[in-house]
Amino acid sequence: MGEGVDAGAGVDEAAQVRAFWSGLGLPGLIDVHTHFMPGRVMDKVWAYFDAVGPMTGVDWPITYRDAEDERVRRLRDFGVRAFTAMVYPHKPGMAAWLNSWAAEFAARTPDCLHTGTFYPEPGAADEVRRTIEAGAQVFKAHLQVGAYDPTDPLLDDVWGLLAESGTPVVTHCGSGPVPGKHTGPGPIGAVLSRHPQLRLIVAHLGTPEYAEFLDFADRFAHVHLDTTMVFTDFTERLAPFPPALRPRLLDHQDRILLGTDFPNIPYPYAHALDSLARLGLGDAWLRAVCYENAARLFAGSPAGRRLGPNCS
Template sequence: MSGSETGAGDGGQEVAAVRGGVPEAAAVRELTARLGLPGLVDVHTHFMPKNVLDKVWAYFDAVGPMTGQPWPITYREEESRRVELLRGFGVLAFTSMLYPHKPGMGTWLNSWAADFAARTPDCLHTATFFPEPGAAGYVRQALDDGARVFKVHLQVGGFDPNDPLLDDVWGLLAGSGTPIVIHCGSGPAPGAFTGPGPVGALLARHPRLRLVVAHMGMPEYEDFLGLAERYDGVHLDTTMAFTDFSERLAPFPTGALKRLAGLQERILLGSDFPNIPYPYLHQLHALERLGLGDDWLRAVLHDNGAAMFHVKP
């Protein structure tokens, strides 16, 4: 993280920005107020059943050898406290990104997410799926139950998005225009079906899909920018991109900033909260320091997500 920020996630202490000792929530709200925004729309936050999240956190606790640097969880808090923190930051809408890693989990996870959304009105009802018999049925049920966004993780799931078991799923989602946040880049480590090839083949078959490429497609940034330039439904989220942590692992190519500016209406704020190894504020500062201007920031931090999900202040 930058020298102007520090994190203190353990023990329930609020992360503070060192700049003048201003508490982090106040610093986030100061940034959005400067831009004239009512708040933030974050399309990439994680809420999931506790036993699943515990395993996710254990993974990040052990991921240091893979990334070459430790990955402390800044917001290792219980569920209600995590919701409280996002609201304190002025996040108007967020997601409960969750994903199965084997058959038989999708229905259970979707049931949990539906309940979470029902008791958390500022959470965009999130659902997921896995290539398995019956996937189209439970995806259709999730849509009927009000799911507004889906999450797919090709790296964790280890599956090809072009698996025939998903043909009807993609058809349903393309037809409904439902956004799908998809982790398809090869960071932090490549998977059998990560990279632009499998997703490019999927889009060739289903060009109307509204895909939100997680992490800007890290580290294959330019390839995924190319897909967004080719397909109107392809967006990218900022999750962890441009931060000091990620710049050490997979720096964004300076020469691609002009293309990033040109895709202003297709870039959405994502954070990976709570699983980030730095303060939430740092993601916002990382976007600000790109120097793409206040109009670009307004679009990314609020306007694009608010338009996609019909979020009102």
């Protein structure tokens, strides 16, 4: 039976996280939304979060501001059997460099799903094709930070390649924590209408447009949503998840995936899991979200073959 896992001072957090998934009969966790980046990029990301308080009115301390090898070790200690290296560009010429770094990181970190990214620029489709051929298992698109329109004609072949290859793309398309010019359900909805086979993973459950992005899961068979930061005390202060929508989380039990935003979270990793458990949606839901759905989604990848399709 899954139990709450909030870690307090002096508590062995890794032991508590392991107790959570072992109590569900799982072999571990799969976290589809974690960040590993080149050092100077990660430093800039942390500097952004250090300054984000004035934008949101809430301080955003980085809980796991550690060296890269320590962050990998911590995820392994938690029992995270597969994770991602979500990288994202904010200007032309950056995507290829990030893809090269992510390929090297995945090669030396076998439990990391090889992650790619893209930006609307000439040659974007060629870069995505090369990245898929190099073994990319998942992509990241960040419409808020990248500040680009996902319907840009330079990206039409990119979305087409991702849809045709069945490669999932984790997309920050909701308007939280602060809206961007191209966030919200409208722009990415136009992409889905054009590419209905796209395996889109809506990051943060579409915060704060939860209902609208759940509607996408109703309409498009390959749309998934990740739980990154949703339901935590932190996000409940900024954009609470409406209790009336909880039954829809059960409706889409097979397409909701665990995501955390590790290491860039302002609370312990264990709290993200506790926030899922306290929804009261049952152990079968927790097993699906925390492991089974991602194992099935990535079943064709090297990591997926190692994880297995399910754990029942």
